[in-house]
Every structure is written in structure tokens, then in C-alpha cells.
Amino acid sequence: MMKLRWSHSLDPDSDAPKIAGIDTGLGLKQIGGKRDRYESLLRKFAAKQAEAAETIRIALSVGDTSTAEREAHSLKGSASTLGATALAEHAAKVETAIKTGQSIDEALGSLSHSLVAVVKAIRTALPV
DSSP, X not given: OOOOOOSSOXXXXXXOOOOTTOOHHHHHHXXXXXXXXXXXXXXXXXXXXXXXXXXXXXXXXTTOHHHHHHHHHHHHHHHHHHTOXXXXXXXXXXXXXXXXXXXXXXXXXXXXXXXXXXXXXXXXXXXX
């Protein structure tokens, strides 16, 4: 009797990599259960978003709130899609703080701490 093999996981949680600070089961599910694609996106995220908090800080320092807000919004969406829900929440708080002009430094500090931890965890779990 021939066994059939699926091209993607029926249970994404069972095939998800373990990465601190990321619900990889959720992220893998949102990417359609394609582990190779998910891992590629995580690596790209770590490479491209590692400096997002600093980019926001620089934009704010020159009065460019629209760039800062856009960067926070983009980080929020990427983090959410990949399963980094706590990081996405920090990015959302920064986005709101920029819009309201309140508690920006506090929100940005929390975002920076969370981002560094997530990027480090990705790079540790998925070396290039």
C-alpha cells in the first residue's frame, strides 16, 4: 500500500520551529503551513527590521512623524503575521503614542527591548 505525502503540514504546530517570543505555530499557520517560506520570512524580518526602533527614533528626532508612524505600523503588521504578537503589541503602542504625542519614549523603549530579543531569538534559532 502506498502512503501519500502532503506538500504542507496539516498540523502546523507540530512542524513549527521553536523560537522564544514568537508563536511559531500561529505564524506558520498564517503563512499557509509552508515551513521553508516561514523560516525565510523570519530571517528576512530579522535582517530588515532589526533597526526599526532606531529608524523610528531618528525620524522622530528630525520631526518626521509620518515616517516614524509608518515604520511602527509596518513593524506591527510584519510581527503580527509572523506570530511575534508581543512585539506587534509594542509596535502598536508606539504607533498610537506617535499619533497622540504621548508616552513616546516609554513606548519606544519597550519596543526596542522587545525587538532586540525577538531578532536575537530568530538569529539563534535560524542561523544563516
